[in-house]
Amino acid sequence: VAAVCAGTGHQLMQPILDQKFQSVRQVGMIEGPSDLPATQVDCESPSEAVDIILAAYRAVSEREIGVGDYVIFYTMQRIAEASCEQSPSYESKIWFAPLKKH
Numbered sequence: 621v622a623a624v625c626a627g628t629g630h631q632l633m634q635p636i637l638d639q640k641f642q643s644v645r646q647v648g649m650i651e652g653p654s655d656l657p658a659t660q661v662d663c664e665s666p667s668e669a670v671d672i673i674l675a676a677y678r679a680v681s682e683r684e685i686g687v688g689d690y691v692i693f694y695t696m697q698r699i700a701e702a703s704c705e706q707s708p709s710y711e712s713k714i715w716f717a718p719l720k721k722h
Contacts, residue, residue: 628686636676666695670715681719692716 623637663669670693681687693715698708 628688629680629684632680632683633676636679637673640672640676666697666713670695674715674717677717678719688719690716690718 623641625633625637663672673693674691677687677691694712695715696710696712699711
């Protein structure tokens with residue numbers, strides 16, 4: 621499963637996540653057990669992925685009063701390595717966005 625949601629509004633959110641995310645197996649690209657799929661998103665950047673999911677959250681929050689007033693995203697992206705000997709580096713960012721207030 622590429623993406624799963626739970627909680628208030630999950631019935632509305634899950635079809636959106638299913639459309640935007642898919643599990644793929646990339647041989648040699650995944651560290652760890654080979655039976656675990658990677659998650660692939662057809663986006664140019666983390667901010668584009670956040671924008672897609674934020675739009676989905678906003679749509680759900682207009683239809684489900686219990687969703688809440690804010691959403692917080694945490695993204696982590698692997699940075700291209702200069703050398704194979706170095707451990708991988710990651711760039712992380714926290715995104716905070718308001719939803720519709722009820």
